[in-house]
Amino acid sequence: MPELPEVEALKDFLTDHLAGREIVRVLPVAVSVLKTYDPPLSALEGRAVTAVTRHGKFLDVDADGLHFVVHLARAGWLQWRDRLPDGPARHPTTAPHRRATRDPSLMRPGKGPLAMRVALETGEGFDLTEAGTQKRLAVYVVRDPSEVPGVARLGPDPLAAGFDEQRFAKLLEGERRQLKGALRDQSLIAGVGNAYSDEILHVAKMSPFKLASSLTDEETHRLYEALRTTLAEAVERSRGLAAGRLKAEKKSGLRVHGRTGEACPVCGDTVREVSFSASSLQYCPTCQTGGKPLADRRMSRLLK
Known part of the structure; x- marks a missing residue:
């Protein structure tokens, strides 16, 4: 399970790779991973990432005021892709060209480790994956991270300056x-x-x-x-x-x-x-x- 040090490193990595870039598509492959419905995932599309922060073991991608909050749970992970297999913002059931159907992780939604894909305007992006049969990876789209129950109940961060x-x-x-x-x-x-x-x-x-x-x-x-x-x-x-x-x-x-x-x-x-x-x-x-x-x-x- 990713813990504070790994999530902190992911935060730094995503800050370098996401800040200032526009999200063009968020594709939920495993529907159960999304824990909120208002705002919808589609509300993230067209927004630029302004910051990436960490709350305990939660990652928080701020897309111009909307927060894409991720908890990787026990077997979840984030995989960065310099080039997404099917190009940005394409789903295999709707893509008109052959290349979009070549990514096997999208051919059988919910059957593999891929849970969600986030595509950027540059053609880059990242996948959220989860191994095993117990699916606990969780994604929230909220206006304030405190709307996520797990974030709201967090105790103090042990590396915070005020944690004496x-x-x-x-x-x-x-x-x-x-x-x-x-x-x-x-x-x-x-x-x-x-x-x-x-x-x-x-x-x-x-x-x-x-x-x-x-x-x-x-x-x-x-x-x-x-x-x-x-x-x-x-x-x-x-x-x-x-x-x-x-x-x-x-x-x-x-x-x-x-x-x-x-x-x-x-x-x-x-x-x-x-x-x-x-x-x-x-x-x-x-x-x-x-x-x-x-x-x-x-x-x-x-x-x-």
Whole structure:
């Protein structure tokens, strides 16, 4: 899932490639991806992009006052195309020339990964794609990004200038949840997902199951520093990369997430995993839990 660093890099990439350019066609290939109907998608056509911003894990393309807001969800991605396969603003069912029918991703709408296509006057554009069978990628066309429910409920951005340690400590007061869940809660802190919550907790040397409300002042300081530095370093690694290289960059920079069975780069212990119904977390026992493996209830049931 794209998280704050990747979405920040996509924002910068799209700013360079979209700003000042006119949108000539927005084609929904998977109808379910569009979550709003007023204004319609067609209202974007003929408008120039004036800015691209980020709200947590949401991308916001401002087209002269109308906002094209995208949440890539777990398996969504944005693919930039220097030249769209069927040329700008052509749908295979209406295009009069043969070339427009050669893009297989448009021949069977809803059957492949392509969810939406945005074409520019230059012939460039981008595709929104989503792998897998669970379709959660979401697109909104709104007059104000706060009209998007997910944006409206976002907590503070952890890399914002005003997000200091005092504010972070205040957010954790009374939080009876485990740190892993608290860090992933978008209404508490915007932009952190499954991967970077693992990385932050590894840097902070804390168990993902530790209660947020139980932190001492020193532990709160350590977690705050880990949160800011982990995200800032990931943003810096991604800066200037093309959209197509961001996934590989994210994976190469992770130290524990997705590395079950590998050696911890800090202490050399084996990275372990706890599995849940729809996700998993990774951690280092030596660095984070005093050498004790965490209980993995799903694996325990399988071994019985």
